[in-house]
Amino acid sequence: MKRDESRACCLAIDMGGTKIAAALVDSDGRVRTRGRVPTPETLDARELADAIHEVSLKVLAENATSYSDLSGVGVSSAGIVNSRDGVVNFSPNIPALRNTPLRDMLAERFGMPVCLGNDASLAALAEWQFGLNRSVDNVIYVTVSTGIGGGIIAGGKLYEGSCGAAGEVGHMVIDVNGPACPCGRNGCWEALASGSALASRTAARIAAGDSSMMRELCGGDVDRIDAQFVALAAGQGDALAQEMIATTAYYVGVGLANLINIFNPSVVLIGGGLTKIGDSLLGPAAKVARERSYVADACEVDIRQSLFGDDAPLLGAAALVMR
Template structure:
């Protein structure tokens, strides 16, 4: 019988884990809280403990598996299986994730960037439809991306390929955590949308429920902005349109360069669905040249929260 795969999607609050068949069907999935205390020292030991327990409880042995793939935030060194500067995990020093996990479980292990594994998941089992050229963009707390060209994930010379969140969409715009200004991440992430909303509300003089919320110092979220836009709030609609403009522009520039078959939009903000997709598609088409406009499609991701674990598991196929 073909051996199974293990996929891990490490996030700032939750670590998602799954056992998958050789073909990429999830047979079991679970998650554990990500404990970022003590400079993230408990993260890997907790993953190892949970895997050991679940493997034995499920009647498997380590021999049942080909290997383990894992996606993580931060700067990943694939060759050495290490990660550094994963600030939302409190990992500021180099973490030897592969060596720790491999020696504890006796299974081959491969580490990859979290946006890249989500891209691989959608490419393998989701909206990618097995096209060999796909761009994946994830809109969450930040904005991440992954590029698959000719069936291969692009890494670039220093692992920085596919960082669509740091495409400049507004010269001298908002300051980004990366140190430069005007990054897409500062406009199209969950936090970015709220920032755009704040600034546009300050200049708005008409009647708007969203303006009332800000005036009453209530906590406004990107979900609320989208909900109000859906329900005809004129200010909220303008904000979503502005965000869609920035997103459409960044995706158009990426598509003009790479001409993928599909650009797949995932992450929490993508729950906005057509409210965001329709205007984004319009701005995308305005900013692409004809050959790309005719061949590249924008689509919503299909795998939701499972994309990362599925894509991570696909990495383990290399150990066959």
């Protein structure tokens, strides 16, 4: 890549529980080159930082460019991120990250400043900046997969809260007596509306004796049931699977209604693995969200699928640099 072209690019990194992705991203949010490595199974944050550095070097080498040619380095990380201090407080699927000053550890390796944020918040930033071209000022982004995360664009900028940890929408309480959540509390949105919640609710019903083709599909081992499994059975007309997806859609909608009431967004974007189920989930969820929202009576809200899928946190890391 010529020097003037690479200068317009930044290095974006997405630090996830299973993989570390790195990419050169241009100012329009287009990925020029990308690389990825599995997240090292380690309890040592320095090994994670080294792995990020290595995959980044490979991406740069493919473009014959160096750190000094870049407009900046942005990192999105899973977990609770204090973006003000550049610290990952806790990340359930990356045990090495606990009160880890990841931003400064990486800045030291790269020899240049690094920006750090939460993956779902940065996904919201990417969807707004590169997807909606900042055409609206108030957007809620929600990602529904194994867990539920989110990001808030309020008044034309990313809402970060007092220490940069805002947007943990998955842990708003929907049912005070509800099921246990991985966060250690009960009845969180994530414990009712995520892919894991869909799977565990379905497994419990099959274990309790409900009839379903899923019993044969899983060979009697209900631990094999995941969201994809339920979606497959629903597509083949299985009544229990369809009921379980309808229940999940209902809970997704209830959470969205709360967010619409609080933030009065003009656009709500839903991403994450569970959206692959498609209209049988998103349609009913949007209907429940509108019916249960006090604010939606007064103000139109556009509820739709997000644009960038799995790339959103990576592109958000780039958007953070450009901000």
